[in-house]
Amino acid sequence: MGRNTRKRRTPLATKIVAGAAALAVGGGGLVWANFYASAHEDHGGHNRTRSAGAQVATIDCPDVGQKIRDVPDRARGEVDGELATMDSQITDAYQRLATTRRAQAGDSQFVQNSILGPLKDRRKAIIDRIQLEINRAGGRADDNLDELAGCQGRPADQQQDGGGQDDGQNDDGQNGGGQNQDDNGNGVAGPVADDFIDINDVQPNSRNSRNGLAANGDGGSTGTFTTDCGVNENNLFNSDNLIAAPGVDNGAHHTHDYVGNQDNDAFSSDEDLANADTSCQNQGDKSTYYWPVLRLQDGTQEFDANDQGGGAEGNIGKILKPAQAELKFVGSQQGDVVAMPKFLRIITGDAKSFTNGDANANTSWSCSGFEDRQVTDKYPLCPEGSQVLRTTNFQSCWDGQNIDSANHRDHMAFVQEDGSCPEGFQAVPQLQVRLAYDIPTPTVENGQVQNPYAVDSFPEQLHKPITDHNDFINVMDEDLMNEVVDCINRGEDCQ
Structure with missing residues (x-):
């Protein structure tokens, strides 16, 4: 994975901890203030609430890691590292989704062209590397993993088929x-x-x-x-x-x-x-x-x-x-x-x-x-x-x-x-x-x-x-x- 330097984490007890000061709204790290900026807009003096369902709330990507089976032991570390990179790609794409609401409101193809399309290309490159690493180590990579490269935008009002209430x-x-x-x-x-x-x-x-x-x-x-x-x-x-x-x-x-x-x-x-x-x-x-x-x-x-x-x-x-x-x-x-x-x-x-x-x-x-x-x-x-x-x-x-x-x-x-x-x-x-x-x-x-x-x-x-x-x-x-x-x-x- 290209990184062999051992990192030691420092427990919180030995860190200098910021006091429990209240954050300003949206403060602290990544600010999501624009996440739903287009949901409530003023038009001609009237505050019109648009349907949340018209927006893409999050990014839904097939979980490649759950589909992988035949990975030789000597390729496990490399494959796990590639899968972690995929997670980082989804995080980056989601952050872009969350901070470009104004652009999305003005262009119905913005999410597909500027976020999901490039994400698919990056995921495809990693899937190719995963297949290569598995095959090099003597395993047999699933040729159909490429089908998992594409992601979708999930609308805000889409229900999750869960087992609860x-x-x-x-x-x-x-x-x-x-x-x-x-x-x-x-x-x-x-x-x-x-x-x-x-x-x-x-x-x-x-x-x-x-x-x-x-x-x-x-x-x-x-x-x-x-x-x-x-x-x-x-x-x-x-x-x-x-x-x-x-x-x-x-x-x-x-x-x-x-x-x-x-x-x-x-x-x-x-x-x-x-x-x-x-x-x-x-x-x-x-x-x-x-x-x-x-x-x-x-x-x-x-x-x-x-x-x-x-x-x-x-x-x-x-x-x-x-x-x-x-x-x-x-x-x-x-x-x-x-x-x-x-x-x-x-x-x-x-x-x-x-x-x-x-x-x-x-x-x-x-x-x-x-x-x-x-x-x-x-x-x-x-x-x-x-x-x-x-x-x-x-x-x-x-x-x-x-x-x-x-x-x-x-x-x-x-x-x-x-x-x-x-x-x-x-x-x-x-x-x-x-x-x-x-x-x-x-x-x-x-x-x-x-x-x-x-x-x-x-x-x-x-x-x-x-x-x-x-x-x-x-x-x-x-x-x-x-x-x-x-x-x-x-x-x-x-x-």
Whole structure:
């Protein structure tokens, strides 16, 4: 990938942090003031609100990484680097989309000719390089990858086919089906009023998701193992992604919270992880657990307000640490579990679910006291005294051979509806992450949400709740992993 210099990130605790001064509207990094400039215009003394549906709200590109299968190990680094470059291209194109609204209003072909066309050409060049790298390493590249070069503009009112409460009513009485795109006065594209739902309007036991089933039940291996790794008291944040974009600075384009392993950046090797400190009480657990931060868009200028991955890419506001982070491993409904291999990598959920669709979405939002009401594509509005909950049940079926795969998914699978693993896979302890947050409830009035909270996201994903995701690298020592397995298989609750 042309970069071998190791970069060490400095934890937030050792940085000079700007005070919590309020930002001016639209301030902090990349300003999105022109994003919807053409939606509200004065004509002859009258303020005429044009249909948001006439605009292109974001850029929708096929996810090349999800389609790649046969990548030899010695080509993985190069391919991951090329895919990260593709993500940067989409970010750049989206920023151009967001800052050229006046030109778009005057030229119906501007988006196609000036943004999407050149983006397709750049993506085609990278796809060609990916195919070449795979073939050079002895693999066989898919000749049809070229078909994924082109991107589309997604209109502001286009619905996402998610698994949540698309037909729910918002507090302002408007139907939640459309995307009423507005920047809410905070200078970034999203979240919007339609991204929120009162938890009382969510039907109990109605979450429709193919993913994220709890593996354990009344039969099989019924034990649990809980590891306490804190809530990122060491202020370890960065916008890297060690699993999906190793060796690439700002590979995530959004900021992550980290607990457990304390050497988490894009340039950390397995050896680095094994030798690192850990925030876990059990020092045998050096695993890395990470997820995109939640932010309260209240005008706070965070340490990354002007940085890539932070405010420069539309992720603004006060970072909210969870009040509690419960990390629990559970068993299988159908029998014993086997040990996870060291350095096993698992990504669950999809950071690009808004544009990719919900095939890999694994988001569960709720409120404490309302745990039977789970929603996939909305942020919950919780009553006073109730915490916002993010819950993730990871894939728990392993192919028995690989600690990773070309698309970072194929080596793992979810349990089937009966709790069994697909053919060729075996059950390993299932990681379940439950994050609880103390967040002031946003208010929704006249189609706008005030002081919203939102998950950090790739810029073009518009902070949609369905893009929530979670990552894990197993760095438990052998004795501790065996203890986890024995505890679960014996039906005991351990920590």
